[in-house]
Amino acid sequence: MDIIPQDAPVAAAPGRTAHGLTVRIRTLPRPDKALLNLLFGAALLALVLGLAGGLLTALARAGALRFYSDDAYRLLTLHGVSVFFYWLYLIQAALLLALAAAENGRGLALRPAAWAGAALMLTGFAVSEWISATGTPLLYDGSPELAVDDPRSVGVFALGYLLLAAGLAASAASGIATLLQPRRRGETEEFGAVGFALFAWAGFLIVSAIAATNAFLPGLLWALGAGPFPADHGTEWHILFHNLHYLPLMATVLVWYVLTEHLTGVTSIHGARLSKIVFAAYLVFVPPTSLYHMFLEPTLSDGVRVVGSLLSLFVSVPTLAAFAIIVSSLEASARAHGATGFLGWMRGLPWSNPAMANMGWAVVNMMAGLTFAFVLIQGDLAPMLSDTFFVPGYFHLFAVGVLTQTFLAALMVMLPALNGGPLWRPALLARMPALVTAGLFLFAAAGIAAGTMGVPRRVFDIGYGGLAPAAWPVLMALVGIGASLFAAALSVSVYGVVRTLLSGRKAPATDLTAVAWRVEPSRIGTAPAWTGPVSIAALVAAMYVFTIAAFQLIQSLPIAAIGGGHGH
């Protein structure tokens, strides 16, 4: 089987080298580098806190640790707040600013807004962590119904997220201004695919800030005695939560675009315009697909439920389209270089580079996660599964396997360029994503099976006085083993990134393995590139199989579901 040498020199495209990203980051102004280091460091701190809380929570769910009820919910709150909000949104703000500054080539515009945004987000981080550690545990959605007699906890918790939202909006404003600078200087009249995606993503960040304000301002006003009790918090949370599904996925696909070019020299063979349409499609599909979050409302009419089910089928269209563009571009370029074999062409990718390894395994996790996401969002299954361990079982494939590994991949490329030091032990880091994925698959398989058999979500004592099915503790023990494995491997990756962040200039940075697959357009299409379409077909087939399996298993159980309020 022919493959492409991994040590081939990296191609230099006209006006832009394959290492252009790192060159541009390396030459950013000093204040921008300081801001990015601050945001990357804070994001990693949030990840470490969330990882620790998550591991303890998983061990408690597995029965290996015992906590008093309040302590268990406090851990769960700290885990969710740290990872789902502060890791994912601090890193997105930092990546937006870094990539926008790199696109601009001259650093950040509206720098005071960017710094103000960072100050607001970090203040929100401190406020949220403090109230989560000391107040009534509200879980990550901050439901006021859990603290009707403790308005202080509700108000301070809401304040933390409102500060985060304000900071995101300020950071996005700086990102937008930065992206527009080349136009204002007369250097270009349109964005490239990445520039347009960054522009749209920045707008989406601001919309998410609006959604967060819509969800949490009433809680703060109630706590201050300036408004009624936020009885509609669940509905307002659904809107924010829906945005928060798409936002990091859009960021992930954008990072894949950037890293694919950086690691292989390949840009879309379908042209920048199609890529822009796909990125715009993320935003086009956001509002119409939001209805499925309401499937848990028992009062939802059948008509709305049917429409929501149909629209939910569009939920992953942009992500799959972007995946197909990237994979077909890579495969067509590899085959133009002479690579053969149905999947053999992939062996030529620079897998010894930990950024490539993280990105590649993130794609594997995405395919598995999407399969079960489609199972969950179907109208007849959602009420039965959404309050079970099925939900954490599948969404960790996304949160850890896809999002976190992708953002760590970006940091593994950017931090050495930002600070001038080498990436810590790249050979070791390149092995971690496979271990993370192995742990995640065990966690997900056991968790999804447990959820399908009725193990509840967010309940720490599931013994039910000895009446629980015998399979439950076995499956939850496997959940704990899987969580321990992926947490340990992910900790190594995080440690390596933190060491790289703190390394300064103790040793010269070296560019890691990359390949040069970029070819002239006339050489594209000489051999068919089927991997992308076949992968999507396999995903659809798997979705059908697991949906049928879930229906049959649930119908064999002596249960009935009528909807349970708020699931996520």
Place this chain on the structure above:
Amino acid sequence: MKNHEILLMLAIVAVWAVLAAVYAFVPSLGMPGYVRVWGGGALLFLLLAAVLALAGQGRSAGETPRS
């Protein structure tokens, strides 16, 4: 042409505005928050489309693009 970027932004505006209108004019849906978020988003993306158009005008009134 940069116009396709503005058209894409306007497509986003149209979808978000229609959804906001649906939630606003069908009170039985009972979700006013959707009107605020999708409506606010529609206004924001309309603003961004205008910014793109103005940035292009500023350039065309000034110098010739170098790339």
